[in-house]
Amino acid sequence: MIKSIAILTSGGDAPGMNPAIRAAGKVALSKGIDLYGIKRGYLGMLNDEIFRMDGRDLSGIIDRGGTTLLTARCPEFKDPKIRAIAAENLKKRGIEGLVVIGGDGSFHGADLLFKEHGIKVVGIPGTIDNDIIGTDYTIGFDTCLNTILDAITKIRDTATSHERTILVEVMGRDAGDLALYATLAGGGDGLMIPEQENPIDVLAYQIAQRRKNGKLHDIVLVAEGVGSAIEIAEELKKKVHTDIRPVVLAHIQRGGNPSGFDRILATKMGAKAVEILDAGKSGVMIGMEGNKLVTHPISHAWEGERRLSQEDYDLALTLSK
Ligand SMILES: Nc1ncnc2c1ncn2[C@@H]1O[C@H](COP(=O)(O)OP(=O)(O)O)[C@@H](O)[C@H]1O
Numbered sequence: 001m002i003k004s005i006a007i008l009t010s011g012g013d014a015p016g017m018n019p020a021i022r023a024a025g026k027v028a029l030s031k032g033i034d035l036y037g038i039k040r041g042y043l044g045m046l047n048d049e050i051f052r053m054d055g056r057d058l059s060g061i062i063d064r065g066g067t068t069l070l071t072a073r074c075p076e077f078k079d080p081k082i083r084a085i086a087a088e089n090l091k092k093r094g095i096e097g098l099v100v101i102g103g104d105g106s107f108h109g110a111d112l113l114f115k116e117h118g119i120k121v122v123g124i125p126g127t128i129d130n131d132i133i134g135t136d137y138t139i140g141f142d143t144c145l146n147t148i149l150d151a152i153t154k155i156r157d158t159a160t161s162h163e164r165t166i167l168v169e170v171m172g173r174d175a176g177d178l179a180l181y182a183t184l185a186g187g188g189d190g191l192m193i194p195e196q197e198n199p200i201d202v203l204a205y206q207i208a209q210r211r212k213n214g215k216l217h218d219i220v221l222v223a224e225g226v227g228s229a230i231e232i233a234e235e236l237k238k239k240v241h242t243d244i245r246p247v248v249l250a251h252i253q254r255g256g257n258p259s260g261f262d263r264i265l266a267t268k269m270g271a272k273a274v275e276i277l278d279a280g281k282s283g284v285m286i287g288m289e290g291n292k293l294v295t296h297p298i299s300h301a302w303e304g305e306r307r308l309s310q311e312d313y314d315l316a317l318t319l320s321k
C-alpha cells in the first residue's frame with residue numbers, strides 16, 4: 001500500500017481535469033492515503049507549491065471546466081537538474097506517488113521523474129487535442145468538440161444568410177481529430193487536416209462544384225496544424241469568387257463545463273490511477289480503448305504509431321460535397 005501521493009495538472013487545461021482530480025483524490029482519501037495537490041504543474045513542483053488536500057478541495061468541482069490545481073507550461077523541466085530539484089520537493093514530504101493529468105508533453109516529464117528519481121507516476125490523458133497514443137479519447141476532447149459544434153451552428157446562420165465561405169480554424173496542435181469530428185458531426189462542407197494533403201485547388205474546386213449544385217454557402221474546418229485560416233483564406237480568395245471569411249475559435253474551445261462523457265472518462269481514469277499506485281504499479285498511462293480501461297507503459301503515448309481513421313476521413317469528404 002502506498003502512503004502518500006500528489007496530483008498535478010500540466011500543459012493546456014482541458015474540461016474534465018477537475019472530475020479527474022476529484023475521483024483520484026476521493027479514492028486516495030477513502031484508502032487512507034495522504035493526499036497532496038501541486039499547483040501549476042511542474043512549475044509548482046519546482047517552486048515547492050505543494051499543499052495537503054482534503055475533501056473540501058475536492059467538492060463542488062465535478063462540473064467546473066479548467067483545473068482548480070492551475071496549470072502551466074514549464075520548459076525548464078527538460079533540464080535534468082531542474083527535475084532533480086522538483087523531485088526532491090516530493091521526497092522531502094515523503095510523497096511516493098504522482099498522478100499527472102496532462103498531454104504527451106506532461107507524460108514525457110512524468111516518464112523522466114520515474115526513470116531518474118523513482119517517483120511512482122501514473123499518467124491520465126487530459127488534453128483537448130486527442131493526440132495521445134494508447135487511448136481512444138483524451139479527457140476534454142468531447143467537450144471541446146461540442147463547443148466547436150455550437151460555434152458551427154451559429155456560424156452557419158450567418159454563412160447561409162450572406163452566402164459566404166467561412167473557414168473555421170480549430171485547435172489540435174499536430175492532430176486533426178477535432179477538425180475531422182467537427183466536420184462529421186457539424187455537417188462541414190470542407191476539411192483540412194495535417195494528416196492529409198490539402199491542396200488549395202481541390203478545396204477551390206469543391207466550392208465551385210457546390211455552387212453548381214445549388215449550395216450557396218460553405219463551412220470549412222481547418223485544423224491549426226495545417227496553417228492559419230486567415231492565410232488560407234487569402235490564398236483561397238485568389239481561386240474562388242465567393243465571399244470568404246476566416247474565423248479562429250482559439251481559446252473559447254478550451255473552456256466550458258465538462259460534458260457527461262468527459263466526466264465519466266475522467267472519473268474512471270482518476271479512480272484507476274490511484275488503484276494502480278496502491279497496487280504498487282507505476283510508470284504507466286491509463287487509456288480507454290474499446291470502452292475498456294487499459295494501461296500502457298507511459299512512453300507508449302508517443303512511441304506507438306498514431307493514425308486517424310482513413311474511413312472517417314473519406315466519409316467526411318463524401319458528406320461534405
Ligand atoms: N521532453 C520533455 N521532458 C521533460 N518535460 C517535458 C518534456 N516535454 C514537455 N514537458 C513538460 O510538460 C509540460 C507540458 O507539456 P505541453 O507539451 O506544453 O503540454 P501537454 O502535456 O498538454 O502536451 C511542459 O511545459 C514541460 O514542463
Ligand SMILES: O=P(O)(O)OC[C@H]1O[C@](O)(COP(=O)(O)O)[C@@H](O)[C@@H]1O
Pocket residue numbers: 011012013103104105126127128129171172173224254
Ligand atoms: O494556450 P496556448 O499556450 O496558446 O496553447 C495552445 C495549444 O494548446 C492546446 O490547446 C492544447 O495543447 P496541449 O494539451 O498539448 O497543451 C493546443 O490545441 C494548442 O495548440
Ligand SMILES: [Mg+2]
Pocket residue numbers: 011103104105127129131173
Ligand atoms: Mg500536447
